[in-house]
Amino acid sequence: MSTIVEKIQSLPPDLPFYSFEFFPPKTDSGVQNLTARLKRMAELNPLFVNVTWGAGGSTSSKSLDIATLCHKQLGLTTCLHLTCTNMDKNIIDQALAKAKQNGIRNLLALRGDPPRGDEYQIPSESQPFHYAVDLVKYIRQQYGDYFCIGVAAYPEGYADGTNPELQDINIDLPYLIEKTAAGADFIMTQLFFDTDSFIKFEKLLRQHESGIFKTIPIIPGLLPINTFQSFIRTAKLSHAHIPVDVMTKLETVQSTDDEQVKQVGVQILTDMIDRIYQETSHRVRGFHFYTLNLERATASILEKSIILKKSQIVRRALPETTPSIEAVLSGKVEDIKLNAKSETAEASWDDFPNGRWGDPRSPAYGEIDGYGITLHVPPAKALELWGHPEKPEDISKLFVDYIQGKLPVLPWSEQDDLNPETRFIVDDLIRLNNDGFWTVASQPAVNSVRSDDPIFGWGPRNGYVFQKSLVEFFISTDKWLKLKQKLSNVDEISYYAGNAKGDFFSNMTASDMNAVTWGAFPNREVVQPTIIEEQSFKAWSEEAFAIWQEWQQLYAKNSNTGQFLQKIHDSYFLVSLVHHDYVNTTALWEFLHI
The missing domain is CATH 3.20.20.220 (TIM Barrel)
Incomplete structure (x- = not known):
């Protein structure tokens, strides 16, 4: 050759x-x-x-x-x-x-x-x-x-x-x-x-x-x-x-x-x-x-x-x-x-490709740059931005500062600002992060918005788009056990949860496909560009926990911060929740008001 x-x-x-x-x-x-x-x-x-x-x-x-x-x-x-x-x-x-x-x-x-x-x-x-x-x-x-x-x-x-x-x-x-x-x-x-x-x-x-x-x-x-x-x-x-x-x-x-x-x-x-x-x-x-x-x-x-x-x-x-x-x-x-x-x-x-929030069956599903796990900022800048957290409250403050626009980037974020739609749920996200639910992804519910809407719109003109409320966060094991018990009493929420050790929980089967955004357009079948299912969650979960270790490696192994970040990696859960009542835009956030 x-x-x-x-x-x-x-x-x-x-x-x-x-x-x-x-x-x-x-x-x-x-x-x-x-x-x-x-x-x-x-x-x-x-x-x-x-x-x-x-x-x-x-x-x-x-x-x-x-x-x-x-x-x-x-x-x-x-x-x-x-x-x-x-x-x-x-x-x-x-x-x-x-x-x-x-x-x-x-x-x-x-x-x-x-x-x-x-x-x-x-x-x-x-x-x-x-x-x-x-x-x-x-x-x-x-x-x-x-x-x-x-x-x-x-x-x-x-x-x-x-x-x-x-x-x-x-x-x-x-x-x-x-x-x-x-x-x-x-x-x-x-x-x-x-x-x-x-x-x-x-x-x-x-x-x-x-x-x-x-x-x-x-x-x-x-x-x-x-x-x-x-x-x-x-x-x-x-x-x-x-x-x-x-x-x-x-x-x-x-x-x-x-x-x-x-x-x-x-x-x-x-x-x-x-x-x-x-x-x-x-x-x-x-x-x-x-x-x-x-x-x-x-x-x-x-x-x-x-x-x-x-x-x-x-x-x-x-x-x-x-x-x-x-x-x-x-x-x-x-x-x-x-x-x-x-x-x-x-x-x-x-x-309608949109990065990780896409169809896991797509050949384009994954990192947009294709180069694997990264903090997206160089080490010196990361230390300047994130300091030396040593307790959960320090992490909560970083997440809240990011949501409020006081911090330009987090280890899990790829852009300098939040999506415009986030302002509709910003108070809910701040409350969650202050309570130790560290959110890495979210979207509000949308019921039939025109496809040319400047915030929620996508796809061809003269169509209508929909989306279910969604949130994804890291929480401690004790918080996850309490949340899991509460989830057992509701039917409107689908969830996935897993940790770095490989423990996995869900109320769905491995073959379930959960469309969280979709659109109806002239002369087309309904388009579902964003699907969440078990395989995609597990792939993302592995990456999300690896980012904790990428962050940890900015610090000496025996430092307080290094040991603290390792503990989070080892003991926390990543949880993904989708509320299916997209007509009730506050349903998910009211449920999480524990």
Whole structure:
């Protein structure tokens, strides 16, 4: 199998190309349905595909499984991500060995999350990698030229969130030079929407006096826009500047029709591709799509882009069946039927994706960035924000401060402010958190609100949307036992509860599907984009408790705070409640007024 660079070199000099990135879904059903989606997207004939790798190796097994399926069964040139910071060397060695064993020859070497507390800052024998350059050097030392290695670049400068003024490409340049000199074969950028910044960045590299960037492939990373909300969220997480003209185009449609947002997004990306290709005089001719495992927007861009049509897309005839991942890895490849699903369900996965609060059967179900568990802020900033809690009241205060807007972020939050709908239940949430119910997710009940409503609306125009009241929180074991007894006396509330030890309780069966948001639109079946069920709760519960340990690692193991956070991780429950009386908007909060 050719490497990425060999594939690029085999193309005619001016011929554009494109590639796709996928991440491992959080649920087994999501992974299985991703196999069907991979087959279809393989028919779009990308030059190669990337498969992401969770921080600390959190998705290493699934990542290797998906990469192997792409390579062995779909015949795709496949690039496996590797993150190295806070990573045990044995995991890296195993991943490299398995990648080679399965014929995967391309890697994207990334730093991953920055080191955490002081005791984690110094590389050790078990965790020798501090920066991506350490990983590049190690791969070259161990495997020579077998692997084609890519490294990341930041057209607007790398930002860790602590000091926006330090987001400067000139500050990052020495590190990119070092990574490239250590043995990088290609450069792939972080996502961006500011085309001017990328063009300036590419010119800076090509003209650098060292000459090290003169011919190396520089591949811009592009994010197809699926919804306005996910666009804003991802831009914030990536510290990507949004040009005024881009924001203006999207703001004109964001509150009225998700389909219009997608169409405008397709045009924005198409224009970006055209400008980059023309204004770099075809030096940049490859475009990498961060698909987020979503199909429609990427396919629409390929269809609309005159530049990418030059690549003479050839639809490949692939098998009608796809093997299980287990069969691929075991070497016993037996074809299986693709999962049956309604067209409405599959359409809703792409039409109305909304992060974790989605359909657990979706191939796009999981972290939006695909890189696994993270605190979303660097260690120094986290310590400044959250201090050194040593008792439950300290945690309650942090949660209340966040709800009141006094604290910009918590370990479980991905954005700097609450959703606008939260103001309808803010007093209830403050009361709960003061009582030791630390809320990590919630939504008020909504009974038939127009789909163009600026706060609750979503989906096509002239529709109506509904949602059940929901709340999710951490509580101590004694509080959970009291709550569990109270729940046994009501029929209107569905619940899941679990702890880090694996104890699990629910009043539903494993096959129950609980729709918590839905919409009725002209000329459509009822759309249910948000479903909560046992598999998705367990997947999220594992991640939610792992975040307590991520937080704990900011502190010395024997410190009061470190021991306190470990105790919470070990003894608290995560509880999810849904009240089915969406007509009575206060029912859930009155029930919880213990």
